[in-house]
Amino acid sequence: MTLLGMPTVPAQLTRDMGNGLTFTAGHHFALDPALEIDMFLERLFGPLSVIAQITKRCNFDCNMCSETKMLPDPTLKQLERMRDNLAGVPRIFLSGGEPLLRRDFGDIVDMFADAGHVLAVPTNATKGLQHARRMAGKVAFANIGLEGPRATTNRVRGDYDEVMRGVRALQGAGIPLSLSAVVFRSTLDTLQFTCQIGDVLDVGKVKFILPLRKGNALDLDENEFISEDEAARAFDRLLDLRSVHDWRPALRMTTWTPENEGHMIVVEPNGLTNAWPVYDAPDLFEPLGNLLEEPVSEIWKRYRFKRNHVMKYLGRSIRTAGREVKPGA
Template sequence: MTDLGIPTIPQQQHRDIGGGVGYAFNGQHFTIDPDADLDQVAATLHHPLSVIVQVTKRCNMDCGFCSEILQMPDPSLEQLATMQRSLDGVNRVFLSGGEPLFRKDFGDIVDIFHDGGHIVAVPTNAVYAKLHAPRMVGKVAYANVGLEGPRAITTRMRGDYDDIMAGVRAFQEHGIPLAMSAVVYRSSLTALPFTAQIGDVIGATKVKLILPLRKGNALGLPEHEFITQDEALAAFSRLEEKAAELQWSPALRMTTWTPENEGHMIVVEPNGTARAWPVYDAKDLWEDLGNVLEEPITEIWKRYRFKRNHLSKYVGRSIHTTAQGALTGKK
């Protein structure tokens, strides 16, 4: 039972996707045989493992690192239903933004994709969680809350820490599993242990650390806020040591922008345009792939040129990670 007396719906623990790939619900990540050949497995896939659908570009915050500042009209529920049908066979769909919970009809959007058989995840700043959490119960595999760490750091980089934490409590009260994402500046490196500790306290399955990309608001960041690859690896190594010492429960993950991660994400904008992201030599880091309002994702996947990078990133081969619970003995 949740704190509100809502029955907790048992989560499926594992889904077999095929080709040696699976999805672990207890850690909210894709799995693969450690000896599997990525090129061979990628050649067997007919769909992406995961797709990001921007249900809106609007947001209630104005994060200094945000790449998605260009506005366009929200898709209608009918258009989103068409997108869902086009994405048939995709295992996980992120209902993203902008801020997805900014839409008053977000519960209806969740229904469309959950009923379509997708694993639904929601990246969010959590400010509107209290409004939407009741409709998300049993349908959203996890909410991924953006939170850079302590109050002063989060408020400076993203928005009001207390509003975000109120949303986190609303998700907890409804039994919705949590993960965390934190964008890393040079000036926030010292906060990373506190960020991981917050993830441990709220019961997050994972804490994902992401470096900003030079697009949108991030074009205005001082150059010294962008850390190098070597600095990122050193920071992650120190965090691993702290995790072992302090026995944090969440898996720690860091994505750095290397050739192995280029173009690994497929993002569907509100108008249905599917793009590979980030493509380093492309305008705005986007590479057009097609439109899911006009053709199915299977056709777009055929001409997608980052299949290996997509698979490698999502099964954890091209990111830095610690296993959830490995440091505490949890399973």
């Protein structure tokens, strides 16, 4: 334990993924500088990262939530089939909804960890106490949704104190963390506090994302959506403050430009696999196939956003600042 009573989190190491690709301590991918993007794309027979929704259920009702339909949870047998069809994908997000609502979440982690993927878990952490021990040593990082200080998180997402209790449980089990915050105009002044919280928690990265016009976000006041220029100014301001306050986590900000369209591949609980967000598609989903019926390598062949996918996950089409290493670390 540290002097502040916080558990010590193990060092977040760089992992060689092959083909010139590494997974870094900032919880993102990096490419050998000697490799050009076109050369790297020619080597790819599947995606770098896939979001697998193991449930659509959630115990929060976030203002920006993009879910528009409920589906039954996939069975373990179905998830095993999806896992087999995701062979060769470097990173998989076991996502939701809120994935930790599944009582069998530990079994799902074991299933995917045994396949050798880098596993990441986007979560509100409220069920962290129940699942932390089963995740330990198998999950590369948990990505915690947090919009900053208590009042802001309570207004935008859910119970801040419940989230932080789960965060402590995850850290107590030695699970590395990242933070993810959706940026509204009314939360711009709190972004610096999200960075400060991330620094105190020693997270790998703090990621900011602009909301998409889908699901609950359709009810947001139009004034809450900031422009690309405003996002750039906000990120530059964070970089200035980062220098002043010596924040260590990597910083990321994703906005919805043509270069980022369709960059995510999302597998729904029924196996339907989509490019997302595709700006003129219904629900922003462009169907690609069904992972229960064919391997991801076949789905990848008909995926038309390959360059956007690679550029985003390599940090080339978003705003980025790398993780600072502490002296002596």
